[in-house]
Amino acid sequence: MACSMKIPFVNAYAQLPDACFAKLPPTPVRAPRLIRFNYPLAQELGIDSSAASDQDIADIFAGNRVPDGADPLAMAYCGHQFGQLNPQLGDGRALLLGDVIDQQGRQRDIQLKGSGRTPFSRGGDGRSPLGPALREYILCEAMYALGVPTTRALAVVSSGEQVVREQPEPGAVFTRVAASHIRVGTLQLFALRQDEQALRALADHVLERHYPHLDRTADDRYVQLFAAICRRQAELIAQWLLLGFIHGVMNTDNMTLSGETIDYGPCAFMDAFKAGQVFSSIDQRGRYAYQNQPAIGQWNLARLAEAMLSLFPGDEDAAIQQATTILKDYNNIHSQAWEQGMVRKLGFSSVVAGDVQRIAGL
Known part of the structure; x- marks a missing residue:
């Protein structure tokens, strides 16, 4: 037919x-x-x-x-x-x-x-x-x-x-x-299998598809790619927190390389603020609680770094150093995105010293 x-x-x-x-x-x-x-x-x-x-x-x-x-x-x-x-x-x-x-x-x-x-x-x-x-x-x-x-x-x-x-x-x-269904776990699989051909092909696909502004001919293009993925995730999770959103299952197979929220399982929005709020019945220890989401995002990205290390230029020590520097910057990017979002939510035109601490205490 x-x-x-x-x-x-x-x-x-x-x-x-x-x-x-x-x-x-x-x-x-x-x-x-x-x-x-x-x-x-x-x-x-x-x-x-x-x-x-x-x-x-x-x-x-x-x-x-x-x-x-x-x-x-x-x-x-x-x-x-x-x-x-x-x-x-x-x-x-x-x-x-x-x-x-x-x-x-x-x-x-x-x-x-x-x-x-x-x-x-x-x-x-x-x-x-x-x-x-x-x-x-x-x-x-x-x-x-x-x-x-x-x-x-x-x-x-x-x-x-x-x-x-x-x-x-x-x-x-x-x-x-x-935008795509390529996950942190997608690259993890081929790093685990030591399938360099598939790993590189996937990384090239992600770079071309989701980060076309990056220089695909640069020696450090995969380092740039990792940094860009980290930035998107840091900013995404800041948006979650600003809405009181709790994903519930932030496994590495539920984190996209495009920076999109995916897999709406035991997720919910908080009605009243509770830093340790969990909505998943299987998250007995609160691993994916509201307040833990930024740190879990960074943990997941560290697993992505492990999967991508063989693509970075230089020896293993140099690759680890590059990944570590980017992961350290994740917290700054996330905090800045959250602060800017809170400023907008509260109707401020700008912030001065001390405002961020007062906002965080609300």
Whole structure:
């Protein structure tokens, strides 16, 4: 059947080394029904849905019909989860349909979440309940409206099937849009495997895609890349704190190299300030509490530095020194971003000595 929706895929990620992914089609669902479609975002992505019915859209974004030009794949990565390295994670219930160039010339991923088992499922069913899909739609679009770098929500489709968690729940497929889905854990995987070819190819892809202002011919281009990633994360986490946002699962596989908020699991906004606030039922020790998020961001970036050291110029000692200097500067960047944000929130035009301490005490 001809696809009634035109999506201008370019599929740059699929051109990376085969070790970066596993290609496979989504697993169809029983009775897809469109719950929500983000028409303004679709237009921004250059998607022509003018001839598509609700059922056409549901079929495509449930994975029952693969659109022309798509090259679906599950991405490989590992990660530190609550401080412990899990050497093999990957997309266990998600497939990247492909990437497109949007109306502003930016490369964007379109990913189905809840699209069935993959080689990285590790015993999971590859599916997603409807409730969390709707919650993620609301949260990422709210963060976008608040001006926070974030993944976006394109569609929610109910599957007509039940998924079993603590009890049976209606199933769904969520379509996520991101500048990319490349994570700290993506580079960690290939450093762990000592796969220099894939590691360098990924770093070059990230540099070209997310940091085109950097000099790709410079000897220290990967040092510059690491510094740019650290800056974006420091500024992003400052924005979280200014909104009272608690991510909940700041594992290294949940930190993007693009600097976007991703994976809205046990996250929430505080109603009343509590520095040690935690919303995740599994975070018993408060590792990812509100006040710990800046330090956890720096810890995650130290793991990224370890993964990238072989790409830095000079010997190992020189590489470690360069990474250490950048990581030390992270705190200054974060503090400055937080202070500037608080000044704006309080309506000040400028700050003088002592104001920062008074603001922090509010």
